Each structure stands twice: as structure tokens, then as C-alpha cells.
Amino acid sequence: MIRETIVTTQSAAGEAHLAPMGASVVDGGYLLQPFRPSRTLDNLAASRVAVVNFTDDARIFAGCITGRHRSWPTAPATRLATAVRLAACLAHDEVEVERMEDDPTRPRFFCRTVHRETHAPFLGLNRAVAAVLEGAILVSRLHLMDPERVDREMNYLSVAIEKTAGAAEREAWDWLCETVADHRARAAS
Template sequence: MILETIVTTQNLAGQPHIAPMGIHSDNEELVILPFRPSATLDNLTATQTAVINYCDDVRVFAGCLTGRRDWPLKPAEMIAGHVLASALAHSEVKVIRIEEDPVRPKFFCRPVCEANHAPFKGYNRAQYSVLEAAILVSRLNRLPIEQIDREIDYLRIGVEKTAGPREQEAWAWLIAHIEAFKKGVHA
């Protein structure tokens, strides 16, 4: 099973990095698969720790993919790291083994601390649409733009029918990013 999360890592100097990422849940292990090259990969390799944040504010997902990475953080409890302040829950993890891969190495992790901060009240269709659009934005260099346009047209229906202000803001960031990509302007 893949869980859409926000992963926070830090480099050896303690500088945090926030990235949306699909985490694989495999029994008691959580598997992080960062692409090469990436700050998440470098930080995981260096520190062997991360925080997996479970968040329903889709602006964080959209924001990280469109150059808005300055989200409030608080200190982790059991590892040197940072928890997303808006997380509904989080898992602080340590790497227990790595499977090397030329594209996406697998970091198998064990939780050392898990905490719930607020109840999850469910997603509306707009939140789902923003998450899916964020995934498309993360693949702008890998997918044909015609496919992205078709999928965005379908996802727009959920945004138009169920979005609140946070989802509308996140959607606008993603659409502007896609349009800039089409024009050759990389944000």
C-alpha cells in the first residue's frame, strides 16, 4: 500500500527539507523511495532518519512542488529531525536497511516514535484532485503533456464541486506551475 505523505529530513547541519512522497507501507516497515538526485536521498543517506507526516492540508503537497517549502515545523520527539506543524499524525523513523537502485533506492525504515495530533475527518473530492494533480506536477518531465492535460481536466471536476479556500489555493498553484512548464518557464 502507498500512503501519500510529507517526508521531512534534515542534513548533517540540521537544515530541514520538506518533500511530498508516496511511502510504501509493508507490515511494520515503512519504505521511502526517493528519486536520484534529491535532497531527501542525500539527507536519508547522511542521517539515516526521517519523519513521515500524515497531513490533510493539500497546500503543503502543492506548495512543495511549486516552490513553497517554508511550512512551520516543530522538533521531533525521539530523533534529530522535524515534524510538520500541521501534521495530523507523524512517525519518526530510522533506516534499518537500504536496497540500492540507480533510479530510486529503497530505504526500509522502522518507526521509533508515533504520535497523533488531531483527528482525520476525511478527504473531499477536491483534496483528492489536488493530491493527484500534485503527483502529475512531480512527473512533468516524465509524462506526455497531453496525458497531464487530460487528467487535469478530469480532476478539475472535483475541485469545482467540492473545494474550500485551501484546496482552491493549492489547485491554482499547481495549474500555474503546469502552464509555466508548457511555456518553458520553470518555476
């Protein structure tokens, strides 16, 4: 099973980095597979710790992917002194790297959960949040995907936005749509 999360890591200089990431659930923790090159990969390899954050704020996923509002507030992790968590998360798992398997594209970090904490209740599913999440994944792969497929999938996802979105989901969706339009304009010029 893969859980869509925000993974927080820190550089050696103490700079927090947030990245949307599918965290594969494994016995005792998670398998994290950041792409090469990435700050998440560099931070995780150096510090050997991370925090897997669970949030239902679609803006954080879309904001990280589109470059908007990159300064999402963080807070110190509870058990890991060199880690931070997303301040607005519903819950978080603090993890330590047990082993790494190198790969030219996506190294595999097998992480053990050392602390789990809940901060706020999960109040239910919202289809618009799921649509934004799927849209963010599409936007992260614009350079790999056929534009017609992107349009088809974004049009399909827009139905959930129209029917179920609140202000936060609409803002996040707008960021994704603007990023697609900007990508197309750059490609056309």
C-alpha cells in the same frame, strides 16, 4: 499499500527538508524510495532517520511540488533528536533506517517506526484534496508526460475541485495550474 505523505529529513547542518512521497507500508514501518538525485536521499542516507507526516492540507503537497511556500513550519520530533516533523500534520511516524538497498534510480530505505503520535483528528475525506494530490503527482512528472494526457487528467480532476474545494484546495490547485502553464510557456520558447 502506499500512503501519500510528507517526509521530513534534516541535513547535517540542521536544515529541514520536506518532500511529498509515497511511503510503502511494510511490516513494522515503511519503505521509502526517493529518486536520485534528491536532498531527501542525501539526508536520509546521512542521518538514517526521517519523519513520515500525515496531513490533509493540500497546499503542502502542491507547495512542495511547485516551489511555493517552501518554508512550511516544522517542530522537533518527539523521540528522534535529529529529526523534525511537519508542525501542521495530523499525525506523524518517526522512523529509523534499518537497511538500504542501492539502486541507480531509486534506492530503497527500509525504515522501522520508533514513535507514532497523533496531533489532530482526521475529519473525513475531501475529493478536492485527493484531486490536488493527483494533480501534484502529474506536475512532478510534466517532463515525462504527453501534454494531451496531462490536460485530460487535469480536466478530469478539476471536477472535484469545482464541486468540493475550499479556499485552501483552490489555492493549491491554482499553483498547480500556474506551474503547468509556466512549463508549457518554457517548452514553447
